[in-house]
Amino acid sequence: MAKPGPMNTITDVPGLKVGQTQDESVRTGVTVIVPDERAVCSVDVRGGGPGTRETDALQPHTLVDAVDAVVLSGGSSYGLAAADGVAGVLGARRRGFELMPDPSVPVSPVIPAAILYDLANGGNKEWGDTPPYAELGREAVRAADRTFALGRAGAGYGASAGQLPGGIGSASIRTDDGYTVGAIVAVNCFGAVKVPGTDAFWAAPFEIGGEFGGVPFPASAEFDAEDWGAAKFNPAPGTNTTIAAVATDAVLSSADAKRLAQMASAGFARAIHPVFTPFDGDVVFALSTGQRALAEPQAFTLSRLGSLAADCLTRAIARGVFAAR
Numbered sequence: 009m010a011k012p013g014p015m016n017t018i019t020d021v022p023g024l025k026v027g028q029t030q031d032e033s034v035r036t037g038v039t040v041i042v043p044d045e046r047a048v049c050s051v052d053v054r055g056g057g058p059g060t061r062e063t064d065a066l067q068p069h070t071l072v073d074a075v076d077a078v079v080l081s082g083g084s085s086y087g088l089a090a091a092d093g094v095a096g097v098l099g100a101r102r103r104g105f106e107l108m109p110d111p112s113v114p115v116s117p118v119i120p121a122a123i124l125y126d127l128a129n130g131g132n133k134e135w136g137d138t139p140p141y142a143e144l145g146r147e148a149v150r151a152a153d154r155t156f157a158l159g160r161a162g163a164g165y166g167a168s169a170g171q172l173p174g175g176i177g178s179a180s181i182r183t184d185d186g187y188t189v190g191a192i193v194a195v196n197c198f199g200a201v202k203v204p205g206t207d208a209f210w211a212a213p214f215e216i217g218g219e220f221g222g223v224p225f226p227a228s229a230e231f232d233a234e235d236w237g238a239a240k241f242n243p244a245p246g247t248n249t250t251i252a253a254v255a256t257d258a259v260l261s262s263a264d265a266k267r268l269a270q271m272a273s274a275g276f277a278r279a280i281h282p283v284f285t286p287f288d289g290d291v292v293f294a295l296s297t298g299q300r301a302l303a304e305p306q307a308f309t310l311s312r313l314g315s316l317a318a319d320c321l322t323r324a325i326a327r328g329v330f331a332a333r
Contacts, residue, residue, distance in 0.1 A: 050265035265295070
């Protein structure tokens with residue numbers, strides 16, 4: 009029987025670290041997923057209002073097939089600058105893409121990123137022409153470790169999940185045959201994460217070991233398809249977005265990672281209602297640290313990993329909101 013890893017976070021996947029930092033006065037923050045070595049990566053963009061960097065470079069037909077880090081950030085369009093700070097730190101460490109290795113030529117760190125909107129959460133946004141995100145990115149990547157905080161931390165520090173506080177969530181699973189899959193997410197959705205009129209998460213059927221409170225899914229509830237429960241009201245474009253990454257230690261091609269990201273996006277739909285709205289910029293990155301061969305038949309093993317990634321993302325969303333409260 010598959011079980012969560014020892015930390016029940018994405019860093020149970022061998023070869024990954026996570027760094028986070030936040031500015032309490034601004035009520036925002038940055039989360040960085042840092043592989044020990046360059047990692048195959050792809051992305052699935054489902055929301056109607058995404059804000060991203062370098063996602064085109066992750067398509068299977070492009071030159072670059074690996075990344076040096078993935079950035080999740082608050083700050084809307086300002087937050088994309090967090091990746092500049094991360095690139096500066098990693099470039100100084102000679103981590104990046106080299107077309108023709110030459111010590112006199114800087115490497116090009118590949119740092120895809122996605123942002124969420126937290127500009128209207130009451131923090132001090134009077135930063136003039138010097139937004140804090142590049143420096144937050146530098147701080148976050150320097151703090152990368154196997155352990156990290158859930159809830160009000162990193163990119164989830166100023167987030168909201170419908171009408172509830174949002175935050176950073178993570179979860180993992182290990183299979184009997186030795187694969188590890190994990191997810192990390194900054195939950196800032198328009199939709200609700202709890203069943204209307206109850207304290208049960210939509211994700212409740214996927215919970216393992218009471219990891220987000222143990223409130224069971226209501227057995228006899230009658231659902232109104234137009235009742236969105238504690239979703240946000242009167243949304244404005246760009247005021248939401250849930251951004252995430254999933255990872256596995258299986259060896260994946262760029263095309264495999266794309267399928268993993270697409271399958272993992274189902275985790276959003278299991279945990280948030282409604283989801284993928286015009287007001288959300290929902291994004292899922294998928295990484296492979298490439299430490300275990302993909303067992304034959306490979307398509308079947310990839311299908312298993314994609315299903316587990318969706319489960320982990322479902323659980324991570326609920327864990328993030330549960331920890332934030």
